[in-house]
Amino acid sequence: MPVIGISVDLLEKGLIEKMDRDTLILHLQHLGCDVEGFAILRRFRCNRCGHIAEITETQEPPVLCGGCGLSFKDHPDQMAELDSTEVLRMELLAVRPDLFDPGGLARTLNAYLGHRVGLKEYDIEPPAESVTVDPSTQTDLCPRPAIAAAMVSGITLDDDFIKVVMKLQENLHWALGRDRKHASIGVYDLDTVTGPFEYTSVEPDALTFVPLGCNPEETDSAMTPAQILEKHPKGVAFAKLLDGFRRYPILRDSTGRILSMPPIINSEQTRVRQTTSGFFMDVTGTNQNIVNKALAVMVTSIKELQPDVAVQQVTVRYPDHEIDTPDLTPATMLLDPQATASLLGIDLDRDDVVRLLECMGHRTQVTEDDRIDVVIPAYRSDIIHPRDLMEDVAIAFGYHNIETSIVPTLTIGAPDPEQERAADVRQVMTGFGFLEVMTLALTSDQEAFIKMRLDEDPNAVILENPISAEQTMLRLSLLPGLLDTLAHNTNRELPQKLFEVGPTSHLDESAETGAREHLVVSAVLIDSKAGAADARSLCKQLLVELGRDPSFANASLGCYLDGRCGIVSVSGRPIGHLGEIHPEVLEHFGLSHPAAAFELDLSLFPR
């Protein structure tokens, strides 16, 4: 989970109750925020695009602008260091985007601590502008069908505020947008655009505009969408999001000025400047629900930080319907207080549940049948089931205040028989003086077959996306792992007597998932003298202890010395092999002493 820095100054400004830092951390932890601590951040502004970078005191100043990709090495004059700021560092709680910024966090704490309980309502002005959605965005040519937009005016812009908006935008991109895939947000200087707006799509080379961070004075600064994906740092970084698009999304105003090419980049001409006093904002994405949530979080958090700004809706005209966004209509759910108390196992009456819900920022109304109508703020996108409200009640009550219990019902436990068999084997083998090791369940054909002088086994479970060449498949045998362990312990005292008991994996058409685990035991003995007879004696005694009567037949297997190898059978069914490890195998594993081994598949025991 990414870690975010919340401006302490702005957070404290928003809090009704003043508190020391330990208390603040404790409250946040009780709310489920994973607080790492406090830090001082240095801040650098890109004068070209206004992007603000924050670094910890030990980090080096940025060499590239994170907003427009400008190289500060080539343009040192474009980087300005601002005052340092103190931040509260915490892990992003992906499902609670309303806690990503100081405004939203203060709102939640104020309610939680009982200072401003219930639903927080925001004045939103009815729409005066519109975005017309071109039908091409609703097709496979340009599959990014959803858009929501808002206008915000009366902003007092300063670096702190810009940074909060930028960070919130980034965090929403990550958490709700899944890295802009499902939602990406654009913020523009309201004064540079003229409604009504159009959300449409264009051929990759149909037009040009100057992307954010490029100087319009320079030649070649205007690019086609295709060029942006090829050349512009942001275009390169996010080009994969437009894979499969034959037309690229474009947002433009009534004068034809390009606002942005979602979800890649805004235009330079419409960017937010120090003088900006109003925003035009849009969220585009794959799903109306998600873009609405993202916009609701954006505008309400802005209202928290600057309560005097005016937020005005924008009408989105789809080919077949129209909606007004941002849509801050709260959701409603019916909650049974008794069911809540019973599920939580906390002694709560209806009024307790009401009080606790209000502390989490919900409005409540008790119904005639003694249930609670819960009105849920639009920015709480995580609440999709009454069960989510029950958790809110539990958090408001405080996990640390819950008196724990256990279920009163008696149940009789039982071990898994195969696990018990493994435990028996472990006991017998340690009784023989063998040391148990545990090896990785992943291996490679190199280790499993080539080093072992064995033919490839077509029954191996093979990974599609291995992370390294050493781990490309599930193990079929425990013996290579044991030999590898010996290889890592050549400096340790001999004799070494090792065993492992555990699962191996094999393709099996009769299995529901196409593969099945077998319980296998393997043992190896290495010393100045170690032979097939040792392996046979140990193997036989193990099976006798397990209540079986094994028989042995001479055999030949690549990993063992010819003439020193046997097959072990129980009731006529072959279940394993044993022998003296072939000198070539010893050499492959870098072993310089003779070794003897056996391996038994206990899953093959006849019933």
Place this chain on the structure above:
Amino acid sequence: MPSLPAGPYEVFKYLCEQSKPVTIAELAGATNQDQAKVDPAIRGLVEQGWVELHEEEYEEFQLGPAGELFSDGVFPERRVAKALVDAGGSTDISALPEAAGMDQKIVGQSLRWLKQKGWANKEGRLVVATDLAKNLDDTLGADEQLVRTLAEVKRATGSELRERGVDLDAALDLLGQRGGFLKTKKRVRRTAQATTEGKAAWKAGIDSLREVNELTPDLLKNDEWKQVRFRPYNLELESYSVIPGKSHPFQRVLQQTRRVFLEMGFSEVTSPYVESAFWDFDALFQPQDHPAREMQDTFYVSSPAWCRLPSSDLVERVRRTHVDGGDTGSKGWGIPWKVQRAERAVLRTHTTASTIRALAQDSNPPRKVFCVGRVFRRETVDYKHLPVFHQVDGIIVDEHASFAALLGTLRRFYEKMGFDKFEFRPAFFPYTEPSVEVFVWHEKRKDWVEMGGAGVFRPEVTEPQGCRVPVLAWGLGMERLAMFRYDMSDIRQTVLSDVQWIRETPQCR
């Protein structure tokens, strides 16, 4: 009855039989042992208070080179005196060597002794025998006797010489004036004597024991071990190291975890490593666009690439729950759900795949089920991460199940695993609500460490399986627990086995 090893026993026996102090040499002779063995025996007996050791200085006599010339004890003056008497009582001094048949020089030296012993006098050139000389018999003088005796015994103490009838004082008086006849050395004599206490102990009875190093079957035969004494070993010294056979330390943690849940009335289940995305994710209401499902984080399997899904009814119920909540009262995720994504084979990313399967198989309360096993995540190996690690998952399906009971169950588990300081904090997981994370206090790091997640399964998870009662669920990391217990800082220690570490790590903590 007190006992002594055979050697000391013999020494003590001899001492008790003597009334006088006995020298070590005598003891060695009498007990037929080396003096080197008698010494420690005596020391032991002295420590016991049974024997006293005396030390006494004495002189030891030996013949000097001059004395050795007269080993028969007959000194020259005696021969000269006899020759003089034989020659008529007097003779000229110049004829005396011939008369005595001796060297002139020796005869010359003997004149002094003839006079001193009163055997002859010199009168002018004449040497005249006295009456004493005329009556001389063969009885040797004291000085002569001493020389003859020493020639016989080679060396002797004064008292030994006296015992042999030598008039030592007179002999020394005479010989003291003659150079080269005697050599005297100062020596210390050690003598041992039984004490009163020792004699009393002897009288009361003491056994003689043979001393041995090892108890042998021969000694056990006929109770012979009772007749011997076992040489004491100093067990304060280091001895050789045992190479033990034992379970892997991490295995002990896994087995203890199994035992704890069995103790609490849970039944154990297992499930395959190769799992369908359906059971690993979809049945757990993990949205199909969730980052955890991406190739970046989850191992997908190319052989087998696809899995069979359960009944189409169940698949449809799960699909609808994802899309719009179905009949669960949920809004769902509001995104399309594709069955192909559910059929993909993955390596299970959590043991919750086992417990949800167990719930699907039988969702009738009461049920308590757990699974300890390996899970797979696409992590690069480093000190904190392994692509394969272990979890314990559990569920409680019960009418009376509650979030408080979940916390209580987790509390019991961690208490039984030896932790006494833990905290529950709110958390988020797609398949549980309410959700909680368990933190354990790490005394060394002075910090809370997250151990795992838990919660009440969402209705979106349980209801498609036909379960209408609350299901408590948890998935807890096992490696962290082991690292706590064995104070490990590197997770790789659990799989890249250092034989020495396993040999040296105590099985019990």
